[in-house]
Amino acid sequence: MPELPEVEVVRAGLERHVVGRTIECVTVWHPRPVRQHAGGAAAFETDLAGREVGEARRRGKYLWLVLGPDALLVHLGMSGQFRVASPDDDLPRNTRVSFSLSDGRELRFVDQRMFGGLELRRDAATNPVPHIAPDPFDPSFRLPEVARRMRAKHTTVKRALLDQRLVSGIGNIYADEALWRSRLHFDTPTTSLGPRQATGLLRHATDVMREALAAGGTSFDSLYVNVNGESGYFERGLNAYGREGLPCSRCGAVLRRSSFMNRSSFWCPRCQRPRRGVV
Ligand SMILES: [Zn+2]
DSSP states (O other): OOOHHHHHHHHHHHHHHTTTOBEEEEEESOSGGGTTSTTHHHHHHHHHTTOBOOEEEEETTEEEEEETTEEEEEEOTTTEEEEEEOTTSOOOTTEEEEEEETTSOEEEEEESSOOOEEEEETTOSSOSOTTSOOOTTSTTOOHHHHHHHHHHSSSBHHHHHHOTTTSOSOOHHHHHHHHHHHTOOTTOBGGGOOHHHHHHHHHHHHHHHHHHHHHTOOOSSTTOOOTTSOOOOGGGGOSSTTOTTSBOTTTOOBOEEEEETTEEEEEOTTTSOOOTTOO
8 A cells, every 4th residue: 555655756756747737638437536526527527627737746645736726636545556658558457547638648547446536626726635634744744743742642652653633644564664663562552652752753754754765665566656657666675564474684583463453563572572461
C-alpha cells in the first residue's frame, strides 16, 4: 500500500508531466474509481473536460490536482497508479480512467483492486482533506505539539503513528521502521513515553520517510508503480518491515512478526522489548 514517500513520488511525476497542460477530454472505463463524484462517471467526464492543471499537491497519502478553484482529489488505495503515455500505446490492463492532455499525451489511472478513487471537490483547491493532519514535511507541522498530543492520547505507540488525525502519511511500513529505530515495542502505551522519546519517535518516522523519498519509494509487489512506470526500491533500506526470521541488523536477534490491526508488525525481541504485561 502506498505511503507518503510513494505518493510523493507520484505527485512529483504529475507535477513534471501534467501540470500546465489542459485536460481536453476524459474517458471513464470503469465507474468504481469515480464513485464518490457527484453525478457519477458521465458527470466526471463532463466536469473535467477543458480544465487546466495548475498544481499537483499532497497532504499525507492524499494528492490532488489544482483545477482553478477546485481540487481533483486522488487516493491511490492499495494499487492505484498513474501512467503517462502516447494515445497510440496500448491501454494497460486495469486502466480505469484516461485523460487526453493538450500536449498530445494521455494520463491513465490504472488500478487493479479499485480501492483508489478520483473525485472533484469544488472550491477546495487549498485543502480538500481538512480532516487529515499535516504530515511531517508540511510547513505547518509542529513536532513538539504533535509529540505532546501523542503522549496525552490513551493508546499505544503504533496506533498513534498510524492515526492520520494526529500525523498523516505514516503507514505500516514506516511505523515499524520508526519503532525499530526508537527501540520501542509497538504496543507500548503512549502515556508511558517521555517527551524526548515521543519527539525522537516522530523524528525517526520523518527520517525513514525522507530516506525512502530519496530512494524513490518502497515497493513490495508490482502493484505500486510511479508515474513513469518504475517501481520504488527502498526495500533494501528496511531494518524491520518484512524481515521476519532474519537477524536484526543491530543486535543479531531473530526478528518476529505479530498480528496487528488485521496486518502485521515486525519487531526485534531484544531491541524492542515489550513492557511487562503487554503481549
Ligand atoms: Zn535487535
